[in-house]
Amino acid sequence: MKILLVGHGYVGSFLLPVLTRAGYDVSVCDQNVDRLGGVRNAMRCRYQELTIADLADFRIILWFAGHSSVPMSLRDPDGALANNCLDLLHFARRKQLNARLIYASTASVYSVMQPEDGAAPTPLDESETRLDPVNPYDCSKISMDALARCFANAITGLRLGTVCGTSPFLRSELIFNAMNIAAMRDGFVQLRNRNSYRNILFLEDLGHYLLRLIELSEDLPPILNTGTLNTSIGELADAVAAYHGVPVVDHGNTVTYSFQMNCARIQSLCGAPRQMTIAERCARFREQFRPELQVAS
Structure with missing residues (x-):
């Protein structure tokens, strides 16, 4: 089976060896020659x-x-609309009708403003999208999710949790990555908005789900929530700090968003990935982290 992997950045550079080890014939498309x-x-x-x-x-x-x-x-709102929606939709319409296109959507389309009492938001499923995006990123993603149902064939959007973990092109600003880097480099974990919630997606688990989705012969749902765990930022920071044996520096609260996802559907299709504790995730990050490989996305 021939696979086209579009994008060889933070996520794509992790997925390429996963796919090749599984025996697939993979071609990679990226406009950044330095990444290839x-x-x-x-x-x-x-x-x-x-x-x-x-x-x-x-x-x-x-x-x-x-x-x-x-x-x-926010820096390039017109580009976000074109790239995440309009160009992607036109691209989807150029593939073979029976070819399967799986694209990156985002879990942040479920976001709500974090209430002052710190209450956890309800984990939402694929049918419970919030149609009030507040930034160009969410707007472009939710628009693609809607248009793909009517104007494309055999296309599935993965609503990705906040992606984390090491890859050849590391994004050091992502929450779990940033906490571990700060613990190792500075001797403390920085925290803001302890009571806001996120769904975290580790790259290894994304690889697990994609390999299973590729193998499935039946038609896939148009949208699949794809994440590892729901957690508060405070709980995540405390676990990372405990692993490294460092304190948490709490910078208080700001106006922010919060979300949790129900990922039961993709788990029923693909089976759950191997469970790992946050401490095990931190150990893997420390083992694989290479400061010289940090690059801007």
Whole structure:
């Protein structure tokens, strides 16, 4: 089976060896030539430039090439709309009808403002999207999720929790990554908004789910919540700090958002990934972390 992996950044550079070890014939498309050194079957171009003929041989397309954060989308709102929605939709319509396209959506479409009493938000399932996006990132993602149902075929959006873990192109600002780096570098974990909630997705678990989704022969749902665990930021910080034996420095609260996801559907399709404690995740991060590999997304 031939797979096209679109994007070789933080997520894509982790997934490529996962897919090749599983025996798949993988081509990689990325416009950043510097990211493609040593990559076999590299397509050095923007995915928007790929034609119907270019895509004809691929049975599976995995798309992780979007504007990948709120700050990036705020700096370039028109680009976020184009990349995360309009260009992606046109791209989906150029693939073979029976080819499966799995793309990165986001769990932040479930966000609510964190209440002052610190109450945990209800874990929402795929049917409970909130249609009041407050930034270009969420707006572009939720628009793609809606349009894909009517204007594309065999396409599934993974509403990813906050992605964490090491990869060849590490994003050091992501919450779990940042906490571990601060613990190792500075001797403390910094914390803000202890009572806000997130769904965390570790890269290893994303790899588990994608391998299973590729293997499935039946049609996939249009949206799948994809995460590892729901946790408060305070609970996560305390666990990371306890592993490293360092204190937590609490900077208090600001106006922020909060969300939790119900990931029962993807677990029923793919089986749950191997459970690991936060301490085990921290140990793996410390073992694999290479400061010289930190790069901006």
